[in-house]
Amino acid sequence: MDIYLVRHGELYWEDNIKKCIGITDINLNEKGIKRAKLVGLFLKDKDISKIYTSSLKRCKKSAEIISSILNVPYHVDMQLMEINMGIWENKSFNYIKVKYQKEYENRGKSISTFRIKDGETFKECYERSNSEFRKLCEENYDNNIVILCHSGVIKSIICSIENIPLDEILSIKLEYGHIIHINCNKTQYKIKNHEI
Numbered sequence: 001m002d003i004y005l006v007r008h009g010e011l012y013w014e015d016n017i018k019k020c021i022g023i024t025d026i027n028l029n030e031k032g033i034k035r036a037k038l039v040g041l042f043l044k045d046k047d048i049s050k051i052y053t054s055s056l057k058r059c060k061k062s063a064e065i066i067s068s069i070l071n072v073p074y075h076v077d078m079q080l081m082e083i084n085m086g087i088w089e090n091k092s093f094n095y096i097k098v099k100y101q102k103e104y105e106n107r108g109k110s111i112s113t114f115r116i117k118d119g120e121t122f123k124e125c126y127e128r129s130n131s132e133f134r135k136l137c138e139e140n141y142d143n144n145i146v147i148l149c150h151s152g153v154i155k156s157i158i159c160s161i162e163n164i165p166l167d168e169i170l171s172i173k174l175e176y177g178h179i180i181h182i183n184c185n186k187t188q189y190k191i192k193n194h195e196i
C-alpha cells in the first residue's frame with residue numbers, strides 16, 4: 001500500500017502578512033492552485049483509489065483540483081484538521097511575540113505539551129493525527145490513497161513513523177505542496193521519499 005501525504009498549497013494573505021493559522025479558514029493563492037494541479041499530475045500514474053482531505057478551504061480546494069485530475073472522489077475528514085492555535089489564531093507572529101512574550105518563550109521550551117488558551121497541544125494533535133492516519137490505512141489496505149492535510153498533522157505522522165521526539169517536531173521542514181510517499185506492509189510504515 002502506498003500513501004501520499006500532501007500538504008496544501010501556498011495561502012492567500014489579504015494584507016500580505018503571514019499569520020499563525022491552525023483552524024483559521026484561508027484560501028489558496030494562485031501559486032497554491034497551480035501547485036495543486038502539479039500534484040495531481042504527479043499522482044496521475046500512482047493508481048490512487050481515494051483522496052481524504054481536511055475540511056479547511058486550503059485543503060478542500062487542493063482536493064477538488066487533484067480529484068478532478070485523477071477522476072477519484074475525495075472525502076472530508078474532520079480529524080485531519082490542523083492543530084488549533086486558540087487565541088493566537090490569525091494573529092501575526094510579530095504580534096504574538098510581543099503580546100504573548102512569556103507564553104511564546106514557554107512554547108519554545110516544551111512544544112509538545114504547551115497549550116495556548118482555547119488551543120490544542122502538539123501531543124493532542126499528534127495522537128489525533130496518528131490515530132486517524134492508521135485508521136485510514138487499515139480501511140484502505142491493498143489500495144493507494146492520498147491524504148491532503150496540514151503541516152502539523154503531517155509532521156506528527158512523520159514523528160511517529162521515524163521515532164522523532166515530539167519536542168523536535170519543528171525541526172521537520174515541509175514546503176507548501178510537499179508530498180511524503182509512505183509505504184505500508186501491514187506491520188510497518190516506511191517513508192520512501194519526499195517529493196516537492
